[in-house]
Amino acid sequence: MKAGYFNDEFPGVSGNDAAGTVEEVGEGVTNVKKGDRVLFQCWWKPADRGAFQQYCLADAATGIAKIPANLSFDEAATIPSGFATAVIGLYGEREAPMPMGRGGRTGLTAPWEATGKGTYSGPALVIGGASSVAIQLLKLSGYSPIITTASAHNEAYCKAAGATHVIDYHKVAYPDLPAAVAQITSAAVSVVYDAISLEDSQKAAWQILASRGNLIVTLPPVVGKAGADAEDGKRLVWTFGSVHDPANHTVSDAMYRALPGLLAEGVIKPNAIEVLPGGLAGISGGLERLSRGNVSGVKLVARPQETLYSNE
Ligand SMILES: NC(=O)c1ccc[n+]([C@@H]2O[C@H](COP(=O)([O-])OP(=O)(O)OC[C@H]3O[C@@H](n4cnc5c(N)ncnc54)[C@H](OP(=O)(O)O)[C@@H]3O)[C@@H](O)[C@H]2O)c1
Numbered sequence: 001m002k003a004g005y006f007n008d009e010f011p012g013v014s015g016n017d018a019a020g021t022v023e024e025v026g027e028g029v030t031n032v033k034k035g036d037r038v039l040f041q042c043w044w045k046p047a048d049r050g051a052f053q054q055y056c057l058a059d060a061a062t063g064i065a066k067i068p069a070n071l072s073f074d075e076a077a078t079i080p081s082g083f084a085t086a087v088i089g090l091y092g093e094r095e096a097p098m099p100m101g102r103g104g105r106t107g108l109t110a111p112w113e114a115t116g117k118g119t120y121s122g123p124a125l126v127i128g129g130a131s132s133v134a135i136q137l138l139k140l141s142g143y144s145p146i147i148t149t150a151s152a153h154n155e156a157y158c159k160a161a162g163a164t165h166v167i168d169y170h171k172v173a174y175p176d177l178p179a180a181v182a183q184i185t186s187a188a189v190s191v192v193y194d195a196i197s198l199e200d201s202q203k204a205a206w207q208i209l210a211s212r213g214n215l216i217v218t219l220p221p222v223v224g225k226a227g228a229d230a231e232d233g234k235r236l237v238w239t240f241g242s243v244h245d246p247a248n249h250t251v252s253d254a255m256y257r258a259l260p261g262l263l264a265e266g267v268i269k270p271n272a273i274e275v276l277p278g279g280l281a282g283i284s285g286g287l288e289r290l291s292r293g294n295v296s297g298v299k300l301v302a303r304p305q306e307t308l309y310s311n312e
Helices: 073-077 080-091 134-141 152-161 174-184 199-208 246-265 279-291
Strands: 017-021 037-041 064-066 124-127 146-150 165-168 189-194 209-217 235-238 273-275 299-301
Touching: 017 073, 017 080, 037 073, 037 080, 064 246, 073 273, 080 134, 080 189, 080 209, 080 246, 124 134, 124 199, 134 146, 134 152, 134 189, 146 152, 146 174, 152 165, 165 174, 174 199, 189 199, 199 209, 279 299
Parallel strands: 124 146, 124 189, 146 165, 189 209, 209 235, 273 299
Antiparallel strands: 017 037, 037 064
């Protein structure tokens, strides 16, 4: 909303990620039934599809998965967008178009495809390891070492996710990151996932990336044009983490088929969570904290059913 896009209709209900119990199913729906616990990615147009309300419509054909018993609703609700953004960025099929002016696809094989698990080797870099599930995905793909940047207090968190080396970005500024990575490995870094995508982090990532490697960014690219390979074959991918865009359906449908099993096995774990007080009333304070950079190593969760209204 602050950025001025997506919410351009009134009435509008925001909220991209949700988890809950199926209350009713539409005609012809067979993959979920009343009473199932599900997580799903929302699309906030029209308003009855936004996540920031107690009851919302989910699309049974796209972006919905049953929640295995080892996950709470709060944990499950943090998965859809973060997971989709990383998966679509890392494993989008090579020739598919990108929506909304974005571009580039890595063509890497996802770990749930027949030959995907452990198929890659060599180093990978994740910028912003505390914010993303990308470390877990790259580990499943076989990359090692997995180097990441995070605050020092999130080192254990990133290592539990699969990082082998954590560089404190408060101590090592991004212009110095290439030298810090070179001290860890002299092998070619063929994939970099930049979850933060600041100008400095993208420049460092591009410099570290090997020829014919893939850099995935989450915000507008500053080091090249998404979808247009550089002369040395470096590829810039600007991911768009929505499963609802038809251009993403091939990769995201396969991802959703695999997701319940990955979560049940524990090979993909949700990010740590913090539940906001006051239900929906807590969201504005949470957004304020996010905009000030005061959220570290957790995803914020609101429980609409706990909302206190002034007339109660
Ligand atoms: N392209 C898409 O479709 C798409 C989808 C979703 C999000 N995004 C964008 O991706 C970005 C991240 O979103 P998010 O939801 O993952 O954020 P988030 O989890 O709220 O980000 C908070 C984390 O970012 C880390 N961080 C902040 N500055 C950092 C830096 N300079 N270097 C390394 N880590 C840093 C912090 O790590 P420490 O606590 O360790 O300091 C913190 O844990 C946002 O700009 C968002 O708009 C794009």
